[in-house]
Amino acid sequence: MKFVRSSALRALLLAVFCFGIVAVAQPRYLPLDVENGSRLYRTNCFACHGPDGNSIPGVDFHAGKFKRVSSDEDMLRTIASGVPGTAMPPTPMNDSSRLALVAYIRSMHESATGSGNAGRGRALFEGKGGCLACHRVNGKGSRVGPDLSEVGGIRTAAYIERSIVAPAESILPEHRFVRVVTLGGKVVTGRRLNEDTHTIQLIDTDEQLRSFSKSELETFTLLTTTTMPGYQDKFSTAELADVVTYLLTLKGLD
Amino acid sequence: MIPRAIAVTFMLAAGLPAQVSWERLLHPEREPQNWLTYSGGSFSQRYSTLEDIKPDNVKTLEMQWVYQARSLEKFEATPLVVDGIMYLTEPPNNVVALDAKTGAIFWVYEYRPANDARPCCGSVNRGLAILGDTLFMGTIDSRLIAIDAKAGRPIWNIRIGDPKAGYSITQAPLIVKDKVIVGVAGAEYGISGFIAAYNPASGKEVWRFNTIPQPGEPGHETWAGDSWRHGGGSTWVTGSYDASLNTVYWGVGNPGADWNADNRQGDNLYSDCAIALDADTGKLKWYFQFTPHDEFDYDAVQVPVLVDGNWQGSPRKMMMWANRNGFFYVLDRTNGKFLYGTPFTKETWATGLDESGRPIRAATATPTEAGTLIYPGVQGGTNWYSPSYSPRTGLFYIPSWQDYYMNLAKMPAEYNEGQRYTGGAPRSPVPTLQRGPINTWTAENGSGAVVAMDPNTGGKKWQFKMTDVTGSGILTTASDIVFTGGREGYFYALDAKDGTMLWKAALGGPIAMGPITYRIDGRQYVAVAAGHALFTFAMRQ
Numbered sequence: 001m002k003f004v005r006s007s008a009l010r011a012l013l014l015a016v017f018c019f020g021i022v023a024v025a026q027p028r029y030l031p032l033d034v035e036n037g038s039r040l041y042r043t044n045c046f047a048c049h050g051p052d053g054n055s056i057p058g059v060d061f062h063a064g065k066f067k068r069v070s071s072d073e074d075m076l077r078t079i080a081s082g083v084p085g086t087a088m089p090p091t092p093m094n095d096s097s098r099l100a101l102v103a104y105i106r107s108m109h110e111s112a113t114g115s116g117n118a119g120r121g122r123a124l125f126e127g128k129g130g131c132l133a134c135h136r137v138n139g140k141g142s143r144v145g146p147d148l149s150e151v152g153g154i155r156t157a158a159y160i161e162r163s164i165v166a167p168a169e170s171i172l173p174e175h176r177f178v179r180v181v182t183l184g185g186k187v188v189t190g191r192r193l194n195e196d197t198h199t200i201q202l203i204d205t206d207e208q209l210r211s212f213s214k215s216e217l218e219t220f221t222l223l224t225t226t227t228m229p230g231y232q233d234k235f236s237t238a239e240l241a242d243v244v245t246y247l248l249t250l251k252g253l254d
Numbered sequence: 255m256i257p258r259a260i261a262v263t264f265m266l267a268a269g270l271p272a273q274v275s276w277e278r279l280l281h282p283e284r285e286p287q288n289w290l291t292y293s294g295g296s297f298s299q300r301y302s303t304l305e306d307i308k309p310d311n312v313k314t315l316e317m318q319w320v321y322q323a324r325s326l327e328k329f330e331a332t333p334l335v336v337d338g339i340m341y342l343t344e345p346p347n348n349v350v351a352l353d354a355k356t357g358a359i360f361w362v363y364e365y366r367p368a369n370d371a372r373p374c375c376g377s378v379n380r381g382l383a384i385l386g387d388t389l390f391m392g393t394i395d396s397r398l399i400a401i402d403a404k405a406g407r408p409i410w411n412i413r414i415g416d417p418k419a420g421y422s423i424t425q426a427p428l429i430v431k432d433k434v435i436v437g438v439a440g441a442e443y444g445i446s447g448f449i450a451a452y453n454p455a456s457g458k459e460v461w462r463f464n465t466i467p468q469p470g471e472p473g474h475e476t477w478a479g480d481s482w483r484h485g486g487g488s489t490w491v492t493g494s495y496d497a498s499l500n501t502v503y504w505g506v507g508n509p510g511a512d513w514n515a516d517n518r519q520g521d522n523l524y525s526d527c528a529i530a531l532d533a534d535t536g537k538l539k540w541y542f543q544f545t546p547h548d549e550f551d552y553d554a555v556q557v558p559v560l561v562d563g564n565w566q567g568s569p570r571k572m573m574m575w576a577n578r579n580g581f582f583y584v585l586d587r588t589n590g591k592f593l594y595g596t597p598f599t600k601e602t603w604a605t606g607l608d609e610s611g612r613p614i615r616a617a618t619a620t621p622t623e624a625g626t627l628i629y630p631g632v633q634g635g636t637n638w639y640s641p642s643y644s645p646r647t648g649l650f651y652i653p654s655w656q657d658y659y660m661n662l663a664k665m666p667a668e669y670n671e672g673q674r675y676t677g678g679a680p681r682s683p684v685p686t687l688q689r690g691p692i693n694t695w696t697a698e699n700g701s702g703a704v705v706a707m708d709p710n711t712g713g714k715k716w717q718f719k720m721t722d723v724t725g726s727g728i729l730t731t732a733s734d735i736v737f738t739g740g741r742e743g744y745f746y747a748l749d750a751k752d753g754t755m756l757w758k759a760a761l762g763g764p765i766a767m768g769p770i771t772y773r774i775d776g777r778q779y780v781a782v783a784a785g786h787a788l789f790t791f792a793m794r795q
Contacts, residue, residue, distance in 0.1 A: 080673055080674055098679075197740075
């Protein structure tokens with residue numbers, strides 16, 4: 001199995017990423033929009049359109065098949081106004097939410113399948129990759145890193161690949177780690193779960209839920225780096241495709 | 255003949271609540287035990303002369319009672335307190351009369367808005383007005399309803415605008431003499447805004463001022479082509495009144511479409527203006543436009559705060575205004591003349607203000623299809639959240655968003671009645687950061703702060719920073735306490751002089767209204783809504 005040099009792979013991924021954007025002619029989609037859109041989809045669209053977007057006859061989001069819309073503007077309008085005479089109701093939501101929903105629906109078409117083998121991908125994920133040391137999937141693995149049980153429903157293939165190859169570039173602010181030092185000098189590190197003006201909550205590296213009053217801390221630092229290693233030199237191109245394909249199958253408990 | 259004020263005093267002393275006359279509304283300083291209007295007085299300072307709760311005893315505040323709203327909509331209402339009775343709206347449009355001492359309910363008026371209602375940004379209501387024995391409420395389906403304050407029954411119910419076209423009312427009406435004045439929301443649907451005055455006995459319209467000048471009206475020429483037809487200019491936050499000038503002051507919202515200004519070249523009057531209207535006729539006396547040709551949704555819907563005092567050594571009748579566009583302004587309210595303006599938060603859309611107060615637009619600050627980063631973001635440096643002015647400290651207190659920005663993407667704008675007409679989408683540059691019960695917001699995407707501005711110098715005297723942003727109004731008292739909250743659900747008492755935190759309570763839900771204070775049986779209360787409940791505090795006895 002030939003290993004692809006990281007710079008070449010990055011160039012390839014960049015090309016894939018850019019092509020994906022150009023292909024749908026919507027430069028304003030962001031992976032983060034897709035994630036927000038997936039949550040909105042579950043709340044607003046899931047009941048009728050189904051988990052795979054193909055429950056309404058004649059409409060299949062994965063296949064990019066629509067009855068009445070073609071452009072994003074059509075879709076935005078249809079979400080806002082509904083389709084008179086059908087079960088599709090007007091959905092009151094703000095403009096950025098509608099845009100996120102469109103981004104997600106478009107991404108369902110873009111990221112429907114991976115090119116690898118999901119079974120091999122799972123074996124690599126749990127074995128050679130050692131991913132469960134930090135991540136959790138359907139109740140198995142560590143809770144310290146982000147849970148990936150529904151990553152296939154909220155991320156595109158390109159984004160998942162980029163997260164594996166260059167995690168430092170794609171770590172989301174919501175997954176940042178925090179390092180606190182108590183007034184007694186004790187150091188605790190963990191993933192930040194919540195924060196307000198006076199307190200901070202985290203899950204520490206022993207998977208314990210911890211809450212601190214900031215007035216009782218010597219320092220607290222939000223870390224902008226990630227402890228996750230890049231896998232560009234650990235997985236071959238084929239292995240990477242297998243892992244991505246496996247992760248794309250993870251759609252949560254729904 | 256007994257002067258009316260004495261008669262009122264006598265009736266109160268005798269335990270007989272008087273009707274809420276215009277005289278009483280005009281002189282809230284004579285009865286600080288009550289909170290008779292949305293902004294606590296026609297000057298809208300949200301300043302109370304009650305001073306039993308002081309910096310050195312505020313730590314003994316404890317909860318007295320809680321009212322749980324039967325609604326999961328956002329709680330934005332400021333209650334009224336009239337002689338021991340609290341009148342409250344629970345969203346969208348129910349009215350509740352409570353014993354302000356115990357929270358016990360006298361009556362509930364349940365109004366179900368029509369399904370046609372389409373308020374742009376939440377099925378909310380910010381409160382009531384009272385005159386005589388009648389309460390007045392605007393509704394999200396654009397009705398104005400008069401309600402018997404004792405019986406909780408409707409007296410009249412009139413249509414103000416067409417809800418199917420996006421007209422709605424979320425603000426508390428303003429009583430001026432013998433009129434009920436109310437404005438409308440709906441610029442995101444391309445409405446044509448107005449402010450109108452109604453007869454409180456009949457609901458009959460007395461006057462109307464069009465905030466988007468119609469053909470033949472002055473200012474119409476500031477709209478290219480037919481763009482005025484859906485020009486927005488909503489008026490969705492309560493105004494103020496100065497009896498010495500017989501003038502009503504009101505803020506006007508954004509032009510439509512919000513973020514695509516291609517078809518509306520010109521200044522687009524009176525969008526984003528402070529306007530001064532003759533209280534008897536509704537005729538325009540002057541206007542001051544904060545954001546000409548707005549492409550950012552910087553509504554000028556803040557409450558106009560009126561202040562009589564010295565400004566840089568000379569007595570002035572002033573208007574103070576912290577605008578959504580990020581600038582703090584001092585105007586001469588006799589003529590609209592610009593006295594002073596300075597940013598109170600980071601802004602990049604203007605490089606400054608000229609001598610007349612007109613912004614000097616930054617060349618690159620315009621929405622594009624690819625998106626443009628602009629400070630402040632779409633919610634503004636502040637928004638509709640009521641500020642406060644304390645005559646004691648001479649400071650103006652702003653609930654603000656600091657270092658907050660947006661990625662503004664322009665999109666095509668086509669008007670279809672009842673559909674959103676915004677021409678773009680503002681997005682957070684860090685989209686998945688969450689705020690609210692779970693906060694992963696970081697300083698890189700802004701933070702909240704109470705800012706105390708010195709109107710004479712434009713300088714920040716102090717600021718109290720919060721991790722999450724704030725949508726809470728502010729109350730100041732004669733004991734130099736600032737009461738306020740924020741999205742995190744903390745209710746704060748701050749030292750009005752230097753911003754030191756004196757006390758806090760974690761109420762477990764965002765504070766999105768203006769706290770009030772009142773007194774019953776010699777005991778001072780402070781009331782604040784957080785989440786979906788109203789909490790009332792008083793000192794330990």
